Amino acid sequence: MGPLKGLRIVEMAGLAPGPYCAMLLADLGADIIRIERPGGTRPGVSDRLSLLNRNRQTIVIDLKCPPGVAVVARLAGKADALIEGFRPGVMERLGLGPEVCLKANPRLVYGRMTGWGQDGPLANAPGHDLNYIALSGALHSIGRRGEPPVIPLNIIGDFAGGGMLLAIGMLCAIIEAMRSGQGQVVDAAMVDGAASLMTFMHGLRAQGVWSDERGENQLDGASPWYQVYETSDGQYISIANVEKKFHDELLRITGLDKEDLPGQHDRKNWPRLQARFAELFRSKTRTEWCAMLEGSETCFAPVLSIPEAMAHPHNRARKAFIEVDGVMQPSHAPRFSRSRPEATRLPDVPGSDTETVLAGWGFAVAEVVELRRHGAFG
Numbered sequence: 527m528g529p530l531k532g533l534r535i536v537e538m539a540g541l542a543p544g545p546y547c548a549m550l551l552a553d554l555g556a557d558i559i560r561i562e563r564p565g566g567t568r569p570g571v572s573d574r575l576s577l578l579n580r581n582r583q584t585i586v587i588d589l590k591c592p593p594g595v596a597v598v599a600r601l602a603g604k605a606d607a608l609i610e611g612f613r614p615g616v617m618e619r620l621g622l623g624p625e626v627c628l629k630a631n632p633r634l635v636y637g638r639m640t641g642w643g644q645d646g647p648l649a650n651a652p653g654h655d656l657n658y659i660a661l662s663g664a665l666h667s668i669g670r671r672g673e674p675p676v677i678p679l680n681i682i683g684d685f686a687g688g689g690m691l692l693a694i695g696m697l698c699a700i701i702e703a704m705r706s707g708q709g710q711v712v713d714a715a716m717v718d719g720a721a722s723l724m725t726f727m728h729g730l731r732a733q734g735v736w737s738d739e740r741g742e743n744q745l746d747g748a749s750p751w752y753q754v755y756e757t758s759d760g761q762y763i764s765i766a767n768v769e770k771k772f773h774d775e776l777l778r779i780t781g782l783d784k785e786d787l788p789g790q791h792d793r794k795n796w797p798r799l800q801a802r803f804a805e806l807f808r809s810k811t812r813t814e815w816c817a818m819l820e821g822s823e824t825c826f827a828p829v830l831s832i833p834e835a836m837a838h839p840h841n842r843a844r845k846a847f848i849e850v851d852g853v854m855q856p857s858h859a860p861r862f863s864r865s866r867p868e869a870t871r872l873p874d875v876p877g878s879d880t881e882t883v884l885a886g887w888g889f890a891v892a893e894v895v896e897l898r899r900h901g902a903f904g
Contacts, residue, residue, distance in 0.1 A: 528555020528858075528867035533700070536601050537582070537609045539563060539876075542655070542680065543716060544611030544639045545578035546689030547696070552581035553858040555867050559883050560584040561598060562876035564904030577855050579873035585884070586877035586904050589620050594902040597884075598622055603631045604887055606703075607696055611639040614649050624711045634709040635699040639692050641683070643715035655683030655716065662687075662720035667727060671741025671748065687719025744768070750800035751776075751790060754829060761812035762829035763819075765803070776824040780806060877903065 533556040537548040552558045560582050566573065573579070588594040599622060602608050608627065610617050617623045624636040641658045642648040648661075659665045659682045669676040692714035703709050730736035730743075742748050751767040767773035773790045777783040787802060788795030807815065812828050819826040830838060836847040836854055848857045850870050858867050880903060884894050897903065 529865035531555035540611035542684040543688030547692040558582040583879035588904040607635040655680035658683040658716040683716040688716040691719035755807035766825040
């Protein structure tokens, strides 16, 4: 039984960050009903392979139909929380805004996921992950000196600064509601979350040890000991020896300690040290370097593709990836010593759980028949 077992949440179907938040909570045991629109959120995409939608039941509701809106309002009235990821004002225009829902259910935690936030000059502007991390200062800081910023997938805005931030905020508000009896709105903006993820760099900058120029800092590819190097077979390895003892151990294992090399923090000679490391690591294959360095007292890991990561012995031992109905995917995280979540389920086809869900939330069979007759389910 997952640690969130018994928590009931209504999720308005969306893209990326909202579903990721719901996935995290559902993975850990929350009972989440995903409300999908007729035709789906992203037509043409496989419902069963949209892994962010796993571990929850789904119903299709036509929010352009008043009886459909009434169904969602009734579900929200019985829920602990609601997740929505529309632009500001959309839920209000549907008659499902926080003022209405909290009046009907004062304990409701109303989670709102947006890019720019519920207010501010850009609140209603369109955007995606890349735009939000650009405005936060995060994108500028990622990349090599003299080169354009590197796009870090959509991990920083959508997932770390978006869905994960909303999940933390909602759990905090749910805990507070258990004490106070009062729900509230959680305004999670990806631009805010991406900025928060840069807090460590802001601290370094305040100390005068972080350059605003990309590719000039210890952790952005400038230092030779926090770096990715190519091996003789065209693969890559990662070295992250921030602490002197790990750096010294790398030199010892590789025999570089016998050479006249610059000190670890001799910035003027970083290019020379990096060139020597590059030459060294090109002398063996990635497999050979793994045999020599993996598990040693130096900070090392091979750069693996997704299939390679799934097959790596450490990840296999941790069961970091699991196979569900023939589909490999990341497992639940984090782990709990006593609360064990139920087995992962692939996403349901939208609408396949309508009767079961509504019955479980107090709708009579005759009501469901009548709602279907009036087009509430599209």
